[in-house]
Amino acid sequence: xxxxxxxxxxxxxxxLKYSPSTISRALNDHESISKNTTLLIKxxxxxxxxxxxxxxxxxRNNKSKTIGIMISRINRPFVSSLISGIEETARKAGYNVIIxxxxxxxxxxxxxxxxLYNSRISGLIVSLxxxxxxxxxxxxxxxxxxxxxxxxxxxxxxxxxKVIIDNYTAGYKATQHLIEQGCSRIAxxxxxxxxxxxxxRKKGYLDALKDHHLPVDNDLIVSFKSLSxxxxxxATRNLLDLPQPPDAIFSANDTAAVSAIMYAKKRxxxxxxxxxxxxxxxxxxxxxxxxxxxxVIHPAIKMGQISAQRxxxxxxxxxxNNSPEVTVLPTELLIRDSxxxxx
Amino acid sequence: xxxxxxxxxxxxxxxLKYSPSTISRALNDHESISKNTTLLIKxxxxxxxxxxxxxxxxxRNNKSKTIGIMISRINRPFVSSLISGIEETARKAGYNVIIxxxxxxxxxxxxxxxxLYNSRISGLIVSLxxxxxxxxxxxxxxxxxxxxxxxxxxxxxxxxxKVIIDNYTAGYKATQHLIEQGCSRIAxxxxxxxxxxxxxRKKGYLDALKDHHLPVDNDLIVSFKSLSxxxxxxATRNLLDLPQPPDAIFSANDTAAVSAIMYAKKRxxxxxxxxxxxxxxxxxxxxxxxxxxxxVIHPAIKMGQISAQRxxxxxxxxxxNNSPEVTVLPTELLIRDSxxxxx
DNA sequence: TCGTTTTTTGCAACCGGTTGCGGCTCAAAT
DNA sequence: ATTTGAGCCGCAACCGGTTGCAAAAAACGA
Numbered sequence: 001x002x003x004x005x006x007x008x009x010x011x012x013x014x015x016l017k018y019s020p021s022t023i024s025r026a027l028n029d030h031e032s033i034s035k036n037t038t039l040l041i042k043x044x045x046x047x048x049x050x051x052x053x054x055x056x057x058x059x060r061n062n063k064s065k066t067i068g069i070m071i072s073r074i075n076r077p078f079v080s081s082l083i084s085g086i087e088e089t090a091r092k093a094g095y096n097v098i099i100x101x102x103x104x105x106x107x108x109x110x111x112x113x114x115x116l117y118n119s120r121i122s123g124l125i126v127s128l129x130x131x132x133x134x135x136x137x138x139x140x141x142x143x144x145x146x147x148x149x150x151x152x153x154x155x156x157x158x159x160x161x162k163v164i165i166d167n168y169t170a171g172y173k174a175t176q177h178l179i180e181q182g183c184s185r186i187a188x189x190x191x192x193x194x195x196x197x198x199x200x201r202k203k204g205y206l207d208a209l210k211d212h213h214l215p216v217d218n219d220l221i222v223s224f225k226s227l228s229x230x231x232x233x234x235a236t237r238n239l240l241d242l243p244q245p246p247d248a249i250f251s252a253n254d255t256a257a258v259s260a261i262m263y264a265k266k267r268x269x270x271x272x273x274x275x276x277x278x279x280x281x282x283x284x285x286x287x288x289x290x291x292x293x294x295x296v297i298h299p300a301i302k303m304g305q306i307s308a309q310r311x312x313x314x315x316x317x318x319x320x321n322n323s324p325e326v327t328v329l330p331t332e333l334l335i336r337d338s339x340x341x342x343x
Numbered sequence: 344x345x346x347x348x349x350x351x352x353x354x355x356x357x358x359l360k361y362s363p364s365t366i367s368r369a370l371n372d373h374e375s376i377s378k379n380t381t382l383l384i385k386x387x388x389x390x391x392x393x394x395x396x397x398x399x400x401x402x403r404n405n406k407s408k409t410i411g412i413m414i415s416r417i418n419r420p421f422v423s424s425l426i427s428g429i430e431e432t433a434r435k436a437g438y439n440v441i442i443x444x445x446x447x448x449x450x451x452x453x454x455x456x457x458x459l460y461n462s463r464i465s466g467l468i469v470s471l472x473x474x475x476x477x478x479x480x481x482x483x484x485x486x487x488x489x490x491x492x493x494x495x496x497x498x499x500x501x502x503x504x505k506v507i508i509d510n511y512t513a514g515y516k517a518t519q520h521l522i523e524q525g526c527s528r529i530a531x532x533x534x535x536x537x538x539x540x541x542x543x544r545k546k547g548y549l550d551a552l553k554d555h556h557l558p559v560d561n562d563l564i565v566s567f568k569s570l571s572x573x574x575x576x577x578a579t580r581n582l583l584d585l586p587q588p589p590d591a592i593f594s595a596n597d598t599a600a601v602s603a604i605m606y607a608k609k610r611x612x613x614x615x616x617x618x619x620x621x622x623x624x625x626x627x628x629x630x631x632x633x634x635x636x637x638x639v640i641h642p643a644i645k646m647g648q649i650s651a652q653r654x655x656x657x658x659x660x661x662x663x664n665n666s667p668e669v670t671v672l673p674t675e676l677l678i679r680d681s682x683x684x685x686x
Numbered sequence: 687t688c689g690t691t692t693t694t695t696g697c698a699a700c701c702g703g704t705t706g707c708g709g710c711t712c713a714a715a716t
Numbered sequence: 717a718t719t720t721g722a723g724c725c726g727c728a729a730c731c732g733g734t735t736g737c738a739a740a741a742a743a744c745g746a
Contacts, residue, residue, distance in 0.1 A: 006405075008702055019726045024704060034724060051461050055407060056702035059398045060731050062349075066441070074427045075644075080418035087417065087444055091455070096462055098409070098439045101430055112434070118394050119439055258631060288601060288628045301418075351732055362696045367734060377694060399732035403701050 007050040016044055027052070058120060066096045067311050068121035070112055072104045072129050072153075077283045078300050079127070082151065085304025086125060093312050095122075104226075106131040113137040122146065123311030125304075128153040130192055130226070147314040149307045153195050162326045163307045167197050170296045170331040171204025174250050174278045177294070177333060179212050181341040183248035183276050187220040187239050189260070191227050191252045201252050201280065220246050227252060232259030240267060247275060248339070254279035254286045254295055261289055261338060276339040291337030299329050350393040359387060370395070401463060409439045410654050411459035413469045415447045415496075420626045421643050422470070425494065428647025429468060436655050438465075445472040447569075456480040465489065466654030468647075471496040473535055473569070490657040492650045496538050505669045506650045510540050513639045513674040514547025517593050517621050520637070520676060522555050524684040526591035526619050530563040530582050532603070534570050534595045544595050544623065563589050570595060575602030583610060590618060591682070597622035601632045604681060619682040634680030642672050 009023040016023075018041070026033045026041035033041075058064035067090050071079050087097045098119065100112035109129045116124060117140055124141055126148060135155055141148050149161040178186050188205045191198030202221070209216055219242060222235040232255065239246055251257035257279030261271050269275050271291055279286055279295040286293040306327055352366040359366075361384070369376045369384035376384075401407035410433050414422050430440045441462065443455035452472045459467060460483055467484055469491060478498055484491050492504040521529050531548045534541030545564070552559055562585060565578040575598065582589055594600035600622030604614050612618050614634050622629060622638040629636040649670055 006702090010702075020703075021705075021727080022725055024702095025725085028704090030705095032724065037724080051457070053402070053405075053463070053702050054461055055398055055402045055405075055463055056731090057704075058731095059396070059402050059702085059733090060704050062398075062731070064398060074417070074430065075420065075423035077418065080423040083442070084417045084444065087442055091443060091458070094458075096441045096458070098441050099426070099430055100434060101427065114394075115434070115437075115439070118397055120396070120398055262631070283627070285627050285631045288605070288631045290633055349732095353732075363733075364697080364735075365695055367732095368695090371734090375694065380694080396732050399701090400734075401701095402703090402732085403734050405701070 006053070007045075007048045008053070009050070012041065012045055012048060012050060015048070016041065062120060063122045064096075064120045065094060066098055066119065066121045067308060068116035068119065068124045069097060069099045070109060070116070070124065070126045071099070071101060072127065073101050074099065078152075078281055078298060081300035082127070082304040082307075085301035086308045087304075088301075089305045089308040089312070093308075095308075095312070102129040102132075104130040106133070110137040113140075117141065117146075122315050124148045125151055125307045125311065127151050128155065128195070130195065133194060147311055149310045151303055151307045153197055156196060159324045161310055161324050163303050163310070163329070164196075164327070165298060165303075165329050165331045167200035167331075168204040168207075170280070170333075171201035171250070172208045173204070173333050174280070174294075174296055175205045175208035176212070177335065178248040178250060178276055178278060178339060179208065179214065181248070181272070181276055181339060183246075183341075184214055185217065185220060185244065185246045186214070186248040186250060187222065187246035189227065189232065189235060189249060189251035189253075189256045190221055190223050192225070193223070198252050205250055224252070224256065227256045229255055229259040232256030233263045236260040236263045240264065240269065245275075248272075249275065249277045251277070251279050254281045254283040254293060257293055257295070257338075258285050258289045261291070261293065272337065272339050272341050276341060278339045282334060287336070289338075294336045294339040295334050297332040297334050299331075303329060349396070350388075350391045351396070352393070355384065355388055355391060355393060358391070359384065405463060406465045407439075407463045408437055409441055409462065409464045410651060411462065411464040411467045412440060412442045413452060413455055413459070413467065414442070414444060415470065415472050416444050417442065421495075421624055421641060424643035425470070425647040425650075428644035429651045430647075431644075432648045432651040432655070436651075438651075438655065445475075447473040449474040449476070453480040456483070460484065465658050467491045468494055468650045468654065470494050471498065471538070473538065476537060490654055492653045494646055494650045496540055499539060502667045504653055504667050506646050506653070506672070507539075507670070508641060508646070508672050508674045510543035510674075511547040511550075513623070513676075514544035514593070514595075515551045516547070516676050517623070517637075517639055518548045518551035519555070520678065521591040521593060521619055521621060521682060522551065522557065524591070524615070524619055524682060526684075527557055528560065528563060528587065528589045529557070529591040529593060530565065530589035532565050532567055532570065532575065532578060532592060532594035532596075532599045534567055536566070541595050548593055567595070567599065570599045572598055572602040575599030576606045579603040579606045583607065583612065588618075591615075592618065592620045594620065594622050597624045597626040597629045597636060597638055600636055600638070600681075601628050604632055604634070604636065615680065615682050615684050619684060621682045625677060630679070632681075637679045637682035638677050640675040640677050642674075646672060 009020045012023045013020045023041055026038040074080055090097045102109040106129055109132055151163045154162045154164055190202045193199050224231050249260050257277050261277050264271060264275050279293050282295045282297045286295045352363045355366045356363045366384055369381040417423055433440045445452040449472055452475055481491060494506045497505045497507055533545045536542050549559060567574050592603050600620050604620050607614060607618050622636050625638045625640045629638045
């Protein structure tokens with residue numbers, strides 16, 4: 001249990017009769033150190049088993065090679081894939097990733113922001129909690145020039161970095177697909193409307209109806225709090241009990257869509273003949289439910305990769321030409337059996 | 344973009360005419376500082392907007408308040424729940440969590456271990472990659488007295504901290520349940536046998552058969568590489584093509600179990616009448632597939648919480664009475680329709 | 687009142703890299 | 717021979733807390 005002494009640059013310096021500054025510079029490939037010395041120092045460093053103390057460097061630079069992530073909850077398919085993408089690219093660049101969950105509570109997000117700030121992260125990737133409406137808790141990062149990239153659930157502000165999908169078009173296409181299958185009373189499971197993703201999906205839905213001269217029936221638009229399984233069942237029951245029940249549902253997520261399918265089947269409703277269903281996300285459950293759920297593919301891992309790249313790229317540039325970039329990734333409609341009325 | 348100056352303990356010291364040492368001690372509730380001064384200092388610190396620079400403290404202590412996690416892949420239901428539990432308890436204690444994925448490659452695990460080590464984490468939680476057979480890459484942590492807690496996929500060594508479930512009993516009970524349903528030719532989808540979890544589940548399966556005087560037929564035991572959906576389908580096909588096909592399957596995970604159900608149904612096999620199926624993990628897909636999959640519940644979040652607590656507790660104790668603890672959590676058999684032959 | 691104990695606080699070194707600025711060396715230019 | 721300058725490298729301060737040891741202050745006892 002004796003803690004073996006760590007090798008420092010001072011040890012290398014002493015051994016090689018160089019100054020610590022030279023060792024430091026050599027290890028960082030500083031140009032003002034000759035090729036030969038650099039090579040020698042690196043060789044000896046390796047031999048001695050030197051490993052850099054990133055804490056010391058971080059302290060000096062007041063910046064740790066770490067990317068912070070703020071998300072709602074890790075154990076959701078979309079989120080964990082997102083993180084997976086971030087972690088992968090961050091690590092390749094020698095960055096660590098630290099994670100904080102808000103559990104969709106604004107309050108937690110504020111606390112986590114503070115903690116992450118104190119950790120001197122060099123960049124922050126945020127997918128907003130369901131509750132969040134203000135960005136005050138993130139102001140500090142901006143003031144300090146710490147790059148923030150918003151991903152998926154982003155604020156409406158314009159001059160910020162975003163990595164999103166085209167929710168509007170996805171919603172439009174999903175609805176249009178249902179219309180093309182011959183559906184005319186299409187219900188929509190809508191998420192919280194102050195979150196861009198759900199608002200855009202709904203807008204796409206509405207415009208698709210409009211463009212195809214279908215009436216908008218507010219009874220068919222259900223506002224969800226969390227798009228959970230239970231909520232989905234209840235909503236489906238209400239819809240099916242309507243005097244004129246819908247002949248299709250476009251749900252803003254897969255969980256609710258699957259619950260609709262399962263509940264409707266229990267009632268003896270034929271899917272997709274009597275009720276076509278399409279979801280959003282392509283969660284694993286989408287391909288398991290029967291009939292398999294048509295859905296919109298969300299490039300979660302890629303979104304994570306791109307978000308991380310933005311941070312890394314910002315960290316690499318010494319000057320701060322921070323023109324906020326908005327990246328919109330394409331989605332894809334994945335048609336399975338739950339919406340395929342025509343052969 | 345002007346980086347506002349951070350408040351340090353020196354600023355507080357100057358303002359209050361105390362020395363930085365006193366400030367530092369007061370903020371850490373050091374006993375040798377009088378109650379009054381402590382209170383005063385804390386008040387002023389708050390007023391001035393002081394926030395501790397954990398990097399500096401970490402450097403001095405050569406230990407950052409950070410827990411490292413090594414797992415295979417984040418985007419798997421069990422793993423993301425595990426992390427969720429770790430993150431939650433770690434954060435409550437003021438610790439950060441940094442994550443590294445091995446993608447089930449030993450090579451990556453080695454690299455990640457090195458990176459985490461260099462980050463001066465104060466503890467490490469590890470669920471081994473599928474490939475890992477040696478622990479050399481973790482030796483460094485042990486030598487430095489950095490606590491390691493293994494979770495779920497753990498090594499066979501005895502004198503280490505482990506948080507696991509009783510895979511043997513779970514496997515035994517799952518198999519026994521199938522036997523009680525009247526099944527006599529029970530197949531097993533087994534995972535890599537050098538990983539404790541899969542080995543134990545198989546042992547439970549074998550012992551259950553033995554105890555109920557059922558023969559062990561090696562044709563009915565399929566060795567999987569990764570227990571994936573594709574592998575599951577193929578294995579099921581082979582089993583059903585057998586002269587004497589099985590009347591039940593106990594799969595070491597849900598993915599393969601679900602694939603078996605779906606494939607068998609496609610062949611017109613009745614579940615559970617002709618083929619009873621039981622899985623492991625209770626992934627979301629388990630409750631979606633039809634008939635719903637019986638499975639073994641894995642307390643993933645709790646496992647994460649306990650693992651984190653172990654680390655925190657070790658960090659709290661100044662003396663190192665490191666008697667390795669092994670925590671075995673109970674599992675529960677969740678009987679759904681896929682295995683319910685009798686009413 | 688004065689020495690002794692206990693409490694409270696300060697000094698200064700330390701953790702391990704990083705970096706502005708200045709110095710030294712040696713070759714090319716004048 | 718002297719100047720100039722490019723190439724290499726070292727000095728020393730710095731990042732912001734932490735802590736052993738000693739000193740100062742307060743409390744106590746005789």
